[in-house]
Amino acid sequence: MWSLSVMEPQYHHFGSSDNISHEERKIMKQPTMKRLVEFVLYSVLVLLLLILLMVTGIRFSQLNKDITDIKLRLEQVSSGDKTPSSNPEAVTAKEVYFQKLVPVRGACRDGWVSFQRSCYLLSTIALTWSKAEEQCRTHGGHLVVLNNVEELDYLSKIVELRYNYWIGLVEREHEGHWSWVDGTDFNSTPVFWDKGQPDDWDYRENGEDCGQIHASARRKRKMWNDADCNLVYQYICETRL
Numbered sequence: 001m002w003s004l005s006v007m008e009p010q011y012h013h014f015g016s017s018d019n020i021s022h023e024e025r026k027i028m029k030q031p032t033m034k035r036l037v038e039f040v041l042y043s044v045l046v047l048l049l050l051i052l053l054m055v056t057g058i059r060f061s062q063l064n065k066d067i068t069d070i071k072l073r074l075e076q077v078s079s080g081d082k083t084p085s086s087n088p089e090a091v092t093a094k095e096v097y098f099q100k101l102v103p104v105r106g107a108c109r110d111g112w113v114s115f116q117r118s119c120y121l122l123s124t125i126a127l128t129w130s131k132a133e134e135q136c137r138t139h140g141g142h143l144v145v146l147n148n149v150e151e152l153d154y155l156s157k158i159v160e161l162r163y164n165y166w167i168g169l170v171e172r173e174h175e176g177h178w179s180w181v182d183g184t185d186f187n188s189t190p191v192f193w194d195k196g197q198p199d200d201w202d203y204r205e206n207g208e209d210c211g212q213i214h215a216s217a218r219r220k221r222k223m224w225n226d227a228d229c230n231l232v233y234q235y236i237c238e239t240r241l
């Protein structure tokens with residue numbers, strides 16, 4: 001008798017235990033599926049946010065560059081509107097115009113052009129200043145060092161008008177201390193800063209410590225500007241023959 005009374009609750013126990021585990025399975029299965037769906041949704045959301053951030057970042061950097069270019073153009077336009085400056089170089093910059101010159105290869109390697117005892121490469125791609133200098137060094141040269149006005153005028157006749165080009169001018173040690181990449185004494189070469197330059201425009205987070213020649217609407221003597229080294233521009237390499 002006692003064994004029946006013992007078995008009975010056990011039977012009920014097992015019966016109810018089966019029911020619970022079936023329910024449990026159902027209950028447990030639902031949250032797992034729910035969690036999986038939530039996880040997938042979160043992942044997609046995070047991925048979308050990352051893509052959005054990247055796109056925004058690229059757009060912002062391009063916008064920065066555009067703002068810089070617009071500011072430079074505005075400076076050029078406003079300097080053109082003013083009465084001639086007492087600075088003779090500014091007047092010269094305004095008045096010296098050229099015809100386009102078809103460059104010749106001469107004794108230089110393929111893709112390079114010859115002038116006096118140097119060869120020049122006008123880049124077709126845009127890089128940061130240091131990447132540009134690195135590229136020139138892989139060709140056995142350096143970013144162009146403008147030793148005299150003839151060299152500047154020659155390049156002014158062959159460059160693409162719409163581009164700014166990095167040159168081998170950099171402010172390495174401290175503000176106001178400009179140097180040429182090949183070690184040429186900066187004080188031994190003529191200076192062709194554009195009007196109002198170098199301005200180390202404080203809008204730029206990194207300042208403006210690298211030299212370039214300005215784009216222009218007309219073919220005239222290219223003048224120098226200091227720009228943010230981290231922006232990408234075309235560049236000119238020079239090697240000696």
Ligand SMILES: [Ca+2]
Binds near residue numbers: 118145146151238
């Ligand atoms: Ca040179």
Ligand SMILES: [Ca+2]
Binds near residue numbers: 200
């Ligand atoms: Ca600077």
Ligand SMILES: [Ca+2]
Binds near residue numbers: 198201208226227
């Ligand atoms: Ca500047």
